[in-house]
Amino acid sequence: MKPILVLVSVDSNSVLLGAKQFVNYLKEAIEKYNLKDTVDVLETGSMGVYTQGVVMAVFPDDVYYSVRSIEDVEKIVSEHLLKGRPVLSLEIPRERLKLIVEREKVTEEVRIVLRNVGVIDPRSIDQYIARDGYFALHKALFEMTPEQVIQTIKESGLRGRGGAGFPTGLKWEFTAKAKADQKYVVCNADEGEPGTFKDRLIMEGDPHSVIEAMVICGYAVGANKGYIYIRGEYYGSVENVQKAIKDAYEYGFLGKNILGSNFSFDLTVRLGAGAYVCGEETALLESIEGKSGRPRLKPPYPPTHGLFGKPTVINNVETFANVPQIILNGANWFKQFGTKGSPGTKVFSLVGNVVRRGIVEVPMGVTVRELIYKFGGGLAGGKQLYMVQTGGTAGTFIGIDKLDVPIDYDSFRDHGVSIGSGVILAMDEDVCPVDVALNTMEFFEHESCGKCTPCREGTRLAVEILRRMSKGQGKKEDLDTLRQIAIVTQEASLCGLGQSINVPLLSIVDNFREDFLAHIGATSCPRGVCRFEKPKVKTKV
């Protein structure tokens, strides 16, 4: 251990801000100033904020910097590291840090899933172990029966973090009870819900937590093969997860007779290839089987008929990342966080027009207002908040009247505010609900796999109507038609994709009805966003 340690965030978001170049330069500069024996550089995951620059932390001085250029790095090395004088101009103010770094006990933030992200080198299995990594696996294998593992997960009340919120313990139990010669554990890492990037940051920042959970799950349900299905575009995640799997095999956490027990488990990575619908669990299974990702008719459900027709547990990355901590600390420990119906924490992605975009992990039951104003720092450019989309593109659009609703898996049923995959997309006064609705429905039209008619045609019709409206050619009856399309598509579609389009469509049409009506018969977009066109009338010149 050298006396000084510099931590640098090199998650994908930071890399886009130049993190790699900064690290390279940092290492060069350390060499140049002959500080090799005194300074260690550690590349770690996300520390939680982006817009200001790449976060670099110097220990033991406990100083956090926001770095935007090579010159900034040079300053930090020549002033702070060499002469011991912190560079005040680059320092992130303390009060802001409290919100983004877990080191000090913060009022709201609780890190279960992200406990290692931005703290350890994700490519080092030793550092994961040093933070109690694989202790839960040992406990499960040697101190618990598979039934006890399932019981603990059931009692914890953990619900699927992919968006649907199905009780994880039940899923495991169904799979455990199914009789078959082969069972599988699958991790859904096909993160594609627009605005969501929590799974990416978990896989990039702490891949072993997911691997450990999958082995525990395999032990609990009696499966000895596992797949992590990662989006084809997530290069950083694929790289870190593959490295982690390789190391886990070497250390005996994967493979035959894990830790000397009778339990064996093999794990591998499969890539997506650009299809949102593959995030739907049965479509994902089809894709692993080497087919087009078209959803299957349910029931039967994956716990009895999953991958290759065998019983399969399929959970989201964030769900799995909770498991080791629950096994280690017990169900009651987990239940102290969050709400009664939705225990634990949730990783939220704060995106759109907020000052500080990024991820934050807080107990369930947090309000949209807290997320936007407390953690997101409010709206960028001093603008006013106009609308928020919660839960992702398949989530709800709400106005400022619903900011104080506590969100968890029941808030959609109770208040019409969905949690989904944890996206909080803040939109300022410069947006137009018609344009937003059009963008949203274009997304579903594009991603609809085309297998079932209601979804394929419903999304197409909705786009047609909204496109007409955004050109200033809307009709009074359009709103009712849109509502009708939403309801029919929801009721008649085959899978979660088509079944969920009523959530965004109805919420935006109902919560922003005035804006839609104001487009009809107007001469220009009342919000100055849509470009109106005169209807094509045949005229003789």
Place this chain on the structure above:
Amino acid sequence: MVDRETVVKLVRSVKNQALEERDMLINALHQIQNYFGNYIPVEAAQLVAEELNVPESKVYEVLTFYTMFSTKPRGKYVIRVCVNLPCHVTGGRQIVETLKETLGIDFDQTTKDGLFTLEKTSCLGLCGVAPVIMVNDEYYGDLTPKKVKELIERLKAGGDAK
């Protein structure tokens, strides 16, 4: 030119990582596409079918279902721009317009000089630095129309993407 031996070797190397007999098709196609740059020639797809023992029609179906695969050669630089809401409301709309104007092409078209293909993509999970585009396998974030124009100029001049 599709060199039979190379393709077969690629497919077999992927086959070695299989947990189950049928689970390798998409990973194999990724490998083939990487090898040929940014598309999968029909002849190569036929070899994949042969090696993995799946019907050609099925390989073709998979190839055309997923947006990351292409059966036709694309430009030297494939630019994929995120068109989803988190990018759309943070200036993404202007980025799309700038790209179309600067390159003089629409989505799914390639410039005459064969340099650029423009495609739209769904969320890339980099909303912390939206709006975002990808050029081949590199990401670019916090974009403005000015930055996009500069990037295109750099690429045209044969410069490195970064």
